[in-house]
Amino acid sequence: MPDFELEKIALEKGCKFVCGVDEAGRGPLAGPVCAAAVILPTDTEIIGLNDSKKLSEKKREALYDEIIEKALAYGIAYGSLEEIETLNILEATYLAMNRAVEALSIKPDFCLIDGNRTPKGLQIPSATVVKGDAKSSSIAAASILAKVTRDRLLLEYDEKYPEYNFKKHKGYGTKEHTELILKYGPCEIHRMSFLKNLLGGKK
Numbered sequence: 001m002p003d004f005e006l007e008k009i010a011l012e013k014g015c016k017f018v019c020g021v022d023e024a025g026r027g028p029l030a031g032p033v034c035a036a037a038v039i040l041p042t043d044t045e046i047i048g049l050n051d052s053k054k055l056s057e058k059k060r061e062a063l064y065d066e067i068i069e070k071a072l073a074y075g076i077a078y079g080s081l082e083e084i085e086t087l088n089i090l091e092a093t094y095l096a097m098n099r100a101v102e103a104l105s106i107k108p109d110f111c112l113i114d115g116n117r118t119p120k121g122l123q124i125p126s127a128t129v130v131k132g133d134a135k136s137s138s139i140a141a142a143s144i145l146a147k148v149t150r151d152r153l154l155l156e157y158d159e160k161y162p163e164y165n166f167k168k169h170k171g172y173g174t175k176e177h178t179e180l181i182l183k184y185g186p187c188e189i190h191r192m193s194f195l196k197n198l199l200g201g202k203k
Contacts, residue, residue: 001047001134002050002051002094002133002136002137002139002140003135003137003141004040004042004136004137004138005136005138006018006043006112006127006129006135007040007112007135007136007137007138008042010110010112010127011042014108015028015106015108015109016107017039017072017073017099017106017108017110017111017112018110018111018112018138019037019038019039019073019104019108019110019111019112019115019138020037020038020040020111020112020114020132020137020139020140020141020142020201021035021036021037021097021100021101021111021112021114021119021133021139021140021141021142022035022036022114022133022139022140022142022143022146022149023035023036023093023096023097023114023115023146024052024150024151025146025147025150026087026089026090026093026144027172027173028170028171028172028173028176028194029171029172029173029191029194029195029198030083030152030154030157030166030171030188030189030191031082031090031150031157031166031171031188031189031191032077032078032079032080032083032084032096032150032153032186032187033078033079033084033089033092033096034076034077034078034096034101034146034147034149034153035076035077035078035079035093035096035097035099035100035142035146036074036075036076036077036096036141036142036143036144036146036149037072037074037075037097037100037103037104037108037111037142038067038071038072038073038100038138038141038142038144039071039072039073039074039104039106039138040072040137040138040141041070041072041110042073044065044070044137046070046137046141047128048063048141048203049063049137049141049144050066050133050134050140051086051131051133051140051143052133052140052143052146052147052148052167053133053143054146054160055111055144057151058148060144060148060151061110061163062150063069063141063144064144064145064183067141067144069133069144069147071141072106073102073104073105073106073146074141075099075101075103075104075105075143075183076100076103076111076145076149077096077097077098077100077102077148078096078099079091079092079095079096079099079101079189080092080106080166082093084191084193085191085193086193088193089191090117090136091107091120093119094119094120094121094122095173097113097119097122097125097190098119098121098122100142100146101122101124105168107124109124110123110124110125110126110127111124111125111126111127111135112126112127112129112132112138112139113126113127113128113132113139113166114128114129114131114132114133114143115129115130115132116130116132116140118127131153132137133202140155140167150170150176154166154167154170154171155167157171157189158170158177161187162190163184164177164180164181164184164187165177165178165180171189173194178198181198181199182183182198182199186199
């Protein structure tokens with residue numbers, strides 16, 4: 001389970017505010033990528049806080065509200081579909097992460113980044129943490145905010161494009177989703193660069 005050990009190490013070295021940063025939605029075939037940055041007090045107790053992928057949708061929703069209530073600051077931002085297509089998914093993810101950090105009402109002096117790559121352009125000292133959402137409470141909190149925010153957006157897309165059943169798969173490349181794309185063709189929120197192999201010469 002994640003804890004505040006990494007945050008406390010940074011604080012003991014003189015940092016005042018440490019944020020955790022994570023993203024959701026790098027892999028799906030549709031929609032933007034979402035990132036979140038969270039600064040939590042290190043004496044915060046949030047029961048059940050964990051990597052968002054290990055939690056049920058209901059549990060994530062409950063934790064989302066608790067994280068927002070207890071956080072000193074949080075920021076949530078997107079890398080748009082257009083940015084994914086014109087740049088690439090990695091660059092769009094970097095943009096989302098930078099925007100999430102910039103959206104914090106308190107400027108952090110250190111960032112803990114989930115994964116093994118520092119977002120290009122980040123102006124704040126940072127450390128990458130592989131599987132950070134299972135180690136750092138701040139990163140785990142960010143993973144939940146990003147995942148819930150993006151899932152809610154896909155529910156809105158589901159109302160606009162009900163034939164793709166976005167409410168179920170949230171844009172990921174499940175068997176059902178790929179079959180529906182082949183049946184109806186892609187819609188305007190699909191990542192065409194991700195569908196090249198699926199569609200071949202089709203459009």
